[in-house]
Amino acid sequence: MADDQILKLIGIRIRDLRKERGLSQEQLGEKADFHFSYIGGIERAEKNISILNLAKIAAALEVHIGELFVYIKSHHNVHSEKEAELEEILQILLEQDIKGLRKAKTILKELYE
Structure with a gap:
């Protein structure tokens, strides 16, 4: 580049x-x-x-x-909307300590497995 x-x-x-x-x-x-x-x-x-x-x-x-x-346009289509949501979730997770991350992982597994 x-x-x-x-x-x-x-x-x-x-x-x-x-x-x-x-x-x-x-x-x-x-x-x-x-x-x-x-x-x-x-x-x-x-x-x-x-x-x-x-x-x-x-x-x-x-x-x-x-x-x-992160060079993403967070509008225009569903794929970009999904990426924007993932970015927001990732930002929340990045602010957590290891205990918070493990808690989030447990909750996600309960919801989606």
Whole structure:
């Protein structure tokens, strides 16, 4: 994958997550401690963002940094809707400790086996 394609995908993903949360570029910039023009530059793939700055943006968006590398449009068809639901479930599970994960696994097995 070309470098500029990676920047475009990350920029699109950040924009999509920002819009899903109803944030403007200025609001996201304030939350992440960046100027809104920097956020715009990232979203337009004009900035080569560092890992540390990606972590700040992920925290401001209240997602795990790995979510910035999941290039899924969460609308348009049933498959994407299913993926969006799975993403939400995964986010809940990622916030759990091992005891919580085991409890979730037990519940799922009871429901679906």
